[in-house]
Amino acid sequence: MTMNPSRHEARSACALANGLELVGDRWTLLIIRDLMFSNRNEFGHLLKAGEGISTNILTERLERLQQYNVIKKLPHPTHGKKFIYELTEQGLALAPVLIEMVLWSHNNLADTFIPPSIHQMILDDREALYEKVRSREPLFILDL
Amino acid sequence: MTMNPSRHEARSACALANGLELVGDRWTLLIIRDLMFSNRNEFGHLLKAGEGISTNILTERLERLQQYNVIKKLPHPTHGKKFIYELTEQGLALAPVLIEMVLWSHNNLADTFIPPSIHQMILDDREALYEKVRSREPLFILDL
DNA sequence: TTAACTTACTTGCTTTTTGCAAGTAAGTTT
DNA sequence: AAACTTACTTGCAAAAAGCAAGTAAGTTAA
Numbered sequence: 001m002t003m004n005p006s007r008h009e010a011r012s013a014c015a016l017a018n019g020l021e022l023v024g025d026r027w028t029l030l031i032i033r034d035l036m037f038s039n040r041n042e043f044g045h046l047l048k049a050g051e052g053i054s055t056n057i058l059t060e061r062l063e064r065l066q067q068y069n070v071i072k073k074l075p076h077p078t079h080g081k082k083f084i085y086e087l088t089e090q091g092l093a094l095a096p097v098l099i100e101m102v103l104w105s106h107n108n109l110a111d112t113f114i115p116p117s118i119h120q121m122i123l124d125d126r127e128a129l130y131e132k133v134r135s136r137e138p139l140f141i142l143d144l
Numbered sequence: 145m146t147m148n149p150s151r152h153e154a155r156s157a158c159a160l161a162n163g164l165e166l167v168g169d170r171w172t173l174l175i176i177r178d179l180m181f182s183n184r185n186e187f188g189h190l191l192k193a194g195e196g197i198s199t200n201i202l203t204e205r206l207e208r209l210q211q212y213n214v215i216k217k218l219p220h221p222t223h224g225k226k227f228i229y230e231l232t233e234q235g236l237a238l239a240p241v242l243i244e245m246v247l248w249s250h251n252n253l254a255d256t257f258i259p260p261s262i263h264q265m266i267l268d269d270r271e272a273l274y275e276k277v278r279s280r281e282p283l284f285i286l287d288l
Numbered sequence: 289t290t291a292a293c294t295t296a297c298t299t300g301c302t303t304t305t306t307g308c309a310a311g312t313a314a315g316t317t318t
Numbered sequence: 319a320a321a322c323t324t325a326c327t328t329g330c331a332a333a334a335a336g337c338a339a340g341t342a343a344g345t346t347a348a
Contacts, residue, residue: 019246024171
């Protein structure tokens with residue numbers, strides 16, 4: 001089921017404009033990156049991802065991503081106070097957007113980095129990468 | 145030549161994070177959309193694109209896009225007070241990002257619209273679309 | 289040739305969003 | 319049972335966005 005719970009009344013029906021209602025800020029795609037490509041899937045993991053997001057902003061973004069049905073918030077299996085965040089099918093479908101943006105940045109911006117294993121996979125076998133994403137297999141594992 | 149004149153010191157070397165320094169707001173990709181897919185290439189055209197951008201915001205975004213070498217600002221051939229904005233090679237290279245975002249929005253958000261001719265071209269012959277973009281041929285012409 | 293209009297801004301201000309730091313209730317760990 | 323952790327909430331300051339009016343320089347119309 002599609003939806004777009006906008007911050008405010010949509011000003012335009014343009015597909016791009018509507019998409020930017022959701023992802024047109026600095027943090028949203030970074031959260032999706034972590035959920036999609038790594039084993040970061042808890043609030044604390046996302047908080048410590050390295051870019052310095054604030055707790056109130058993370059809370060707000062996670063809430064909006066749920067409202068857009070891009071992620072799901074699940075109880076932690078063994079820890080009563082923690083939650084697990086997981087991309088929905090809709091969320092997983094953002095993979096090509098992230099991959100293209102990552103590639104553009106790598107090719108066009110200075111001082112920028114892609115983990116070599118991911119870069120190699122993007123170049124060699126894009127479909128295999130998408131398959132890993134679809135099966136929710138982290139592309140790289142972090143010591144969390 | 146690559147560059148990333150950040151709003152502030154980059155917090156992370158992540159390719160995605162660096163890219164979002166440039167496009168992680170609501171207006172930047174909409175400006176690029178107009179320059180890439182339509183014959184809107186003047187300040188006034190971009191101002192009236194339909195989403196309600198303010199003049200100070202448009203001015204600021206155009207300036208940043210030039211600093212990032214994504215667009216060029218050229219004197220108007222016949223009108224001494226107007227300028228023509230044009231995507232650079234780097235700017236044109238954002239086409240796959242826009243196309244993937246447009247597709248995702250179309251498939252996953254309600255009340256959203258892609259011009260049918262563009263949608264058809266995306267589905268039928270993505271490479272032909274990219275070729276038109278590279279040769280700076282507007283995908284649709286507006287009565288400006 | 290001059291008045292009126294257009295263009296791409298700039299300015300000053302208000303509103304909104306972001307971000308900081310501290311606090312909180314509920315669960316976990318020691 | 320005390321101390322700590324977790325995911326927030328809160329109050330406030332700073333930054334960004336946005337509004338509306340103004341501006342200098344070029345164009346158009348009379």
